[in-house]
Amino acid sequence: MTTIGLVRHGVTDWNQEGRMQGKNDIPLNAEGRRQAELLGRRMEDEEWDYIYSSNLGRARETADIIARHMGIQVTGYDPLLAERSFGTLEGTTEQERIDRWGPDWKNAEHGGETREAVVERGMQLLEEMERRHPGKRVLLVSHGALIGALVETLFPAFGYLGLKNTCVNVLEKTPEGWSCSLHNCVRHLENGTSCG
Template sequence: MVTRLYIARHGQSKWNLESRMQGMKDIELTQLGLEQAELLAKRLKGENIDCIYSSDLKRAYTTAEIISKEINAPIVKIEEFREMSFGVWEGLTAKEIEENYQELYDLWKTDPRHVLIENAETLKEVQKRMLTKTKEIVEENWGKNILIVSHGTSIKALILGLLEIDLSFYPSFRMDNASLSIIDIKENKKAVLVLYNDTCHLGERK
């Protein structure tokens, strides 16, 4: 018996559009983000998803609500599935971060394992909370199809952890808005990557 994890990133938010670091700031979806969520929901309609676990931040939870209405599956809010806390970087644009924290930002783009942002989580801490909660949910729902709706950094950290890939490879992975990834958890608890960062369902609405 296999447990299948469907892992979706939220649709475009207002700060995605402005290239601002969101972290745990509670930012709403744009009109495009709402449309992306609708298309993602339609993509998931035939997948027989049993349950949805979503970050409680608006951009993720609104995405989950749209999916829930389409596929008729219940949602549970999970605080552990929030985005990484980026501390003093939150609210800043990528350009502003580069200008004010150039050395640290360069390290974030090359080897984020060792980045310590003021008042922020580390990537390892994010991965630990994501993995711990996901494994708990898998145990509770063994053999089911589970949808997780979360955020770019958190999802990448989770997937790397499930696949036992070192966090040093984090910069080599991309995670788009309203993308879908699928991982099967085998009976021996080994994770198998089935799909990664798929956005075919979005068509031109990227």
């Protein structure tokens, strides 16, 4: 059984301001680094064979902190793990989007990556990890839109749920298909609260 851990990066200033980041290379802020350190401490008690990261700085730094706590090196920085491109929406807050495109801004054309394209590259990456590391435990540090679209596609009953920064999602691939044993878990930020 191949196990894939999907981790969202730590928080950034743009996250806290409600700005769409997309492909913008926004760094972690102090709180994001603190979150990554807490997650790293949690991961010291878990066994992971490999860790990969998005090539964007906020995910790279999160992965580097986790890897240091785990005593391993980041295996690679993969653009397939990068955040979805949101085109002209990037850098804007919701109020700025409403001011510019109106309350129906979600249905306007913004030149970004489609959800279908995000799911396609995410599934491609999962399949590649399964082929490359069969039976291993692989941690992938990525972004909210990519992880959310993948989880929602694989497990429609979950619906859409905003993923918390540094949340952990654990997927297992068996001959019967994918299962999810952990979803949107941030017990490392919540004084040891358990996650199901």
